[in-house]
Amino acid sequence: MPSRARSNGSSHSARRRAADSVDVPVRSFWSGTIAFGLVSIPVDLLAATRPRQTSMKLVDADGHALGRRFRCAKDGKELDQDDLVRGFETSSGELVPISDEEIEAASPEASRDIELHRFVPFEQIPRAFYVRSYFLAPAGRSAKAYVLLAKTMERTQRVAIGSFVMRGEAHLVAVLSDNGVLRATTLRYADELRSPKDIGLTKPKKKAAAAQVRRFTQAIEGLMRKTLDIAELEDRQAESLRSLAERKREHGKDVIALRGLVDAEEPEGSAEIIDLTDALRKSLSRKTRVATQDASAPREQAASVRKIGHARAKRSAATRDLARTSKSELLKLAAELDIAGRSKMDKQALVSAIRKAG
Amino acid sequence: MKRALWKGRLVVAEHAVPVKLYAAVEDRKVRFRLLHAKDHAPVEQRIVRKSTGEDVAREARRKAYPIDRHTAVILQPDELAGLEPPAARELDVCRFVDAALLNDQWYDRPYYLGPDGDAARYLALAEALGKQHMVGIARWVMRKKRYLGALYLDGAHLMISTLRRAEQVVSFSQVEIPKAQAPRPSELELAKQLIESISGDFEPQRWHDEHRERLEALIAAKLSGRKVVAFKPKARAPQSGLTQALQASLARAREQDVA
Numbered sequence: 001m002p003s004r005a006r007s008n009g010s011s012h013s014a015r016r017r018a019a020d021s022v023d024v025p026v027r028s029f030w031s032g033t034i035a036f037g038l039v040s041i042p043v044d045l046l047a048a049t050r051p052r053q054t055s056m057k058l059v060d061a062d063g064h065a066l067g068r069r070f071r072c073a074k075d076g077k078e079l080d081q082d083d084l085v086r087g088f089e090t091s092s093g094e095l096v097p098i099s100d101e102e103i104e105a106a107s108p109e110a111s112r113d114i115e116l117h118r119f120v121p122f123e124q125i126p127r128a129f130y131v132r133s134y135f136l137a138p139a140g141r142s143a144k145a146y147v148l149l150a151k152t153m154e155r156t157q158r159v160a161i162g163s164f165v166m167r168g169e170a171h172l173v174a175v176l177s178d179n180g181v182l183r184a185t186t187l188r189y190a191d192e193l194r195s196p197k198d199i200g201l202t203k204p205k206k207k208a209a210a211a212q213v214r215r216f217t218q219a220i221e222g223l224m225r226k227t228l229d230i231a232e233l234e235d236r237q238a239e240s241l242r243s244l245a246e247r248k249r250e251h252g253k254d255v256i257a258l259r260g261l262v263d264a265e266e267p268e269g270s271a272e273i274i275d276l277t278d279a280l281r282k283s284l285s286r287k288t289r290v291a292t293q294d295a296s297a298p299r300e301q302a303a304s305v306r307k308i309g310h311a312r313a314k315r316s317a318a319t320r321d322l323a324r325t326s327k328s329e330l331l332k333l334a335a336e337l338d339i340a341g342r343s344k345m346d347k348q349a350l351v352s353a354i355r356k357a358g
Numbered sequence: 359m360k361r362a363l364w365k366g367r368l369v370v371a372e373h374a375v376p377v378k379l380y381a382a383v384e385d386r387k388v389r390f391r392l393l394h395a396k397d398h399a400p401v402e403q404r405i406v407r408k409s410t411g412e413d414v415a416r417e418a419r420r421k422a423y424p425i426d427r428h429t430a431v432i433l434q435p436d437e438l439a440g441l442e443p444p445a446a447r448e449l450d451v452c453r454f455v456d457a458a459l460l461n462d463q464w465y466d467r468p469y470y471l472g473p474d475g476d477a478a479r480y481l482a483l484a485e486a487l488g489k490q491h492m493v494g495i496a497r498w499v500m501r502k503k504r505y506l507g508a509l510y511l512d513g514a515h516l517m518i519s520t521l522r523r524a525e526q527v528v529s530f531s532q533v534e535i536p537k538a539q540a541p542r543p544s545e546l547e548l549a550k551q552l553i554e555s556i557s558g559d560f561e562p563q564r565w566h567d568e569h570r571e572r573l574e575a576l577i578a579a580k581l582s583g584r585k586v587v588a589f590k591p592k593a594r595a596p597q598s599g600l601t602q603a604l605q606a607s608l609a610r611a612r613e614q615d616v617a
Contacts, residue, residue, distance in 0.1 A: 037552050037607020039600060048463050050526045056421040057430055060407060060414050063422070067408040070392065074399035084401065086390035088577050095391060096580055097398050106572040117565075119553045124560035126512060127519055128382055128468035135530070143538035145600055151541065152549040158557060163565070170569040178461070181530045185462045190562035192384055193468075196515050199380045200359035201472045203514050208481035216479075216486035219371040224454045224492065232453055232495055235523035237504050240441045245423040245431040254432035256422060260408065261430060264421045 030166050031139055032112035034175065034182075036149050042140035043114070045166070048133040048183060053238040057261035065260045108170045114184065116160040116175060125159070125174055129187040136175070136182040150177040161187075330354065364500050365474055366447040368483070368509075368516075375483050376474040377449070379500075382517065383467060388573050443499045449518070451494040451509055460493060460508055463528070464521045471509075471516040480516070487511045495521075548604040555611040 030045035058066045070079040086103065087095040114136075138146040153159060159176040162184075173184045196202075249255055330350040334342035339353045362378035369375075392401045405414050421438065422430035473480035487494070487510070494509035496518060507518040541549070 036549075037556075037611065038603040039607060040603075048528045048530075049522055050528060052523060052526060056423050056433070058405070059420050059422045059430075059432060060418050061420055061432075063420075063432055065408045066405050066414055066419065069404050069406050069411070070401040071404055072394040072397065072399050073402050074394070074397055077394075079394055079401060083395050084392050085395040085398070087393040087398065087400070088388075088580075089391055090581065095393060095398060095400065096577070097393055097395075098390065098577070098580065102576060102580070103573070106569070106576045108569045117556075119557040120560040127462075127465050127508075127510065128512070128517065129562065130462045130465040133463040135528070138535065138538070143536055144541060147535070147538045148541040148545055148549050148600070152546060152553055155546075156550060156553050156557075158553060161560065161565070170567060172565050172567075174462070176462075178530050180535055183462075183530070187562070188383065189386075189565060189567045191566075192386055193562075194360070194380075194382050194384050194470075196470060196513070198360065198384075199382075199470050199472065201380075201470060201515055204477060204481050204484075206477075206481070208485045209478065212479065212482035213485045216370065216373060216483045217489065219373055220454050220486055220490065220492065220494075222371055223452065223494075226456070228455060228459050229453065230524045233506065233521065233524040235525050237441075238523070238525065241423050241433070242425070244433060244437060244441060245425045248431045248433075249425060249429070254422075254434070256430050256432060258422075258424050258426075258428055258430045261422060261424075 032114060032164065034114045034116065034136070034149065034162075036116050036145070036160075039145050039149075041145045041149060042138070043136040043146070043182070044139045045184065046135040046137055048135050052235060054235070054241060056241075056264040057258070058264040059256065059261060063254070063256035065262070067262055107168050108165045110168075111165045114162050114164040114173065114175065116162040118161050119153070119156070119158040120161055121157065122159045122174075122176060125187070128193055129174075131186040131188055133183055133185040136184055146182065147180070150180050150182055153177040154180075362472070362474075363469070366449055366498070368449045368451065368471065368496075370451045370483065370494070373479065373483075374448075375479045376476075377471045377480065377516070378474045379449075379518070380470040380472060382470050386567075386570065388570060388577070442502050443504050445502070446499045449496050449498040449507075451496045453495040454490075454492045455495065457491050457493045457510065460521065465508070466520040466522055468517055468519045469507075471518055484511055484514065484516055487516070545601060545604065548601065548608060552604055552608045552611060555608060 029047075032043065032045070034041040034043055060066060070084065071077065072079055072083075085097050085099065087097045089095055140146075153175075154177045159174045162173050162175050164171055164173060164184075172187045172189060174187055175182060175184050177183075327347050327350070330347065331342060333354055334345075334350055339350075342350065342353065345353060360380050362380055364379040366377065366379070367374040368377045393399065394401055405419060406412055407414055420432050420434065422432045424430045471480075492510075496507045496509050498505050498507070506521045506523060508521050509516060509518050511517070
């Protein structure tokens with residue numbers, strides 16, 4: 001598609017929206033430790049991707065909120081969560097009930113470690129393995145081990161293949177350093193990817209005609225650019241939904257309150273068929289809430305790594321007896337709070353500057 | 359042999375390559391159906407008006423687009439139909455960029471592209487693309503939905519991965535690392551040795567989804583009436599100082615290397 005001429009209005013609105021979504025706090029929903037040999041590196045996990053802005057809510061023609069209810073196919077009774085059990089459907093169509101306890105017994109032990117198994121050259125990982133990416137932010141008192149791992153991976157041009165458990169699911173990940181920031185990208189398992197042979201694609205027997213290759217090479221060169229044009233990568237579906245909705249709002253048509261509305265898209269497939277992740281999330285949430293109270297403490301304010309450090313410093317500043325804190329600790333806090341001129345301050349000045357900032 | 363999901367023409371400037379598109383991902387998720395605990399009958403889902411609990415027929419349902427944190431706008435069926443992209447059989451490659459410009463954050467779901475009929479142009483495009491460290495940025499419409507993807511060569515075959523949209527990718531420039539004490543040269547050297555001692559090739563078949571395998575075993579055991587044994591994970595070694603931990607790790611890695 002040749003780059004489409006875009007009206008100023010739509011591109012402006014897209015950019016504004018992109019800027020808006022930056023402000024949406026990226027929540028840290030997993031805290032744990034990278035196990036690099038016997039070195040432990042505490043980290044917070046932050047989503048490096050955002051959901052698309054195309055999801056809609058379910059209502060009736062008058063804008064009333066709709067919801068989903070379950071009913072027994074046999075006796076027609078309306079059912080609560082407590083009346084439900086998971087069943088596995090065999091190839092012959094038999095339904096075998098599986099209890100929550102049985103599922104929990106098979107689920108991975110809630111672990112707080114990202115174990116690094118092996119370091120590999122980054123370019124060896126085919127793109128088809130990538131699933132979803134997360135930033136790893138240093139969470140400990142000192143970021144030294146974090147910096148050490150990031151620096152060394154960059155120097156050796158390697159990434160680590162590791163594994164960890166998140167929301168009751170075991171993930172394979174590539175941990176890589178991107179300009180000093182560690183990122184964990186979940187990977188597909190090998191048996192989740194088909195080979196060309198599985199598809200029925202065979203290795204070509206003949207060679208391409210040189211003249212034709214030249215024509216394609218020229219075509220590729222003609223379309224080459226040194227940088228990404230973000231306009232070519234924007235969400236046109238989200239854009240058209242939003243501009244339609246905005247037009248209607250200006251005319252005061254079909255405008256309703258968002259409160260209480262549920263998603264129109266079903267989580268995945270049909271609601272009668274749930275995947276394991278949801279099942280485990282439900283059964284594990286009770287267990288992990290106790291075990292990880294500290295890790296799941298409110299971190300909503302964490303829009304970026306810097307902000308996390310900042311927030312932690314603020315909390316620390318608020319709860320600590322600053323007058324009894326050593327000068328070097330105060331300097332650390334001041335650094336995390338970005339207090340200007342801190343290196344020239346005496347202890348008294350540091351305490352008051354931290355109190356003001358915190 | 360798998361069936362193609364879509365057939366069309368891959369368009370690069372004035373050239374068109376007839377292609378078939380195949381899913382590269384094999385879904386292996388273990389899925390359950392919801393059953394009524396009392397009689398083990400499958401459940402049915404119904405859509406009701408929340409305030410009254412009354413069933414709402416499909417024709418009476420609408421979708422609303424959330425426009426800000428408090429407001430949504432109902433989009434009528436004819437309005438939504440008006441937004442549907444026109445059906446097309448072209449996969450348009452509008453741009454080629456250095457592969458490094460699109461990192462792992464962008465990649466979503468991979469598909470194979472195979473030749474449809476005569477493979478001459480497919481082979482020529484594959485060879486031309488193989489000479490450059492480039493990916494093509496493509497847009498197409500499939501099943502009434504718009505797609506954005508990256509075209510690249512994988513071995514002898516063309517692949518296209520759907521890409522996340524620009525709005526979805528969080529920039530690392532928004533992430534700052536708090537200033538840390540710089541690691542000492544001796545620590546850098548130890549860390550380098552440790553990385554090198556546990557380095558190797560990417561061999562994805564080494565790692566299995568043990569969780570899924572245990573679940574499959576659980577189901578198999580249940581089907582044959584055997585008892586299920588719970589899984590016990592191993593414990594971890596305690597943490598010491600950075601240099602000592604690096605040295606101990608290195609010693610352990612070397613031992614394992616010899617063994």
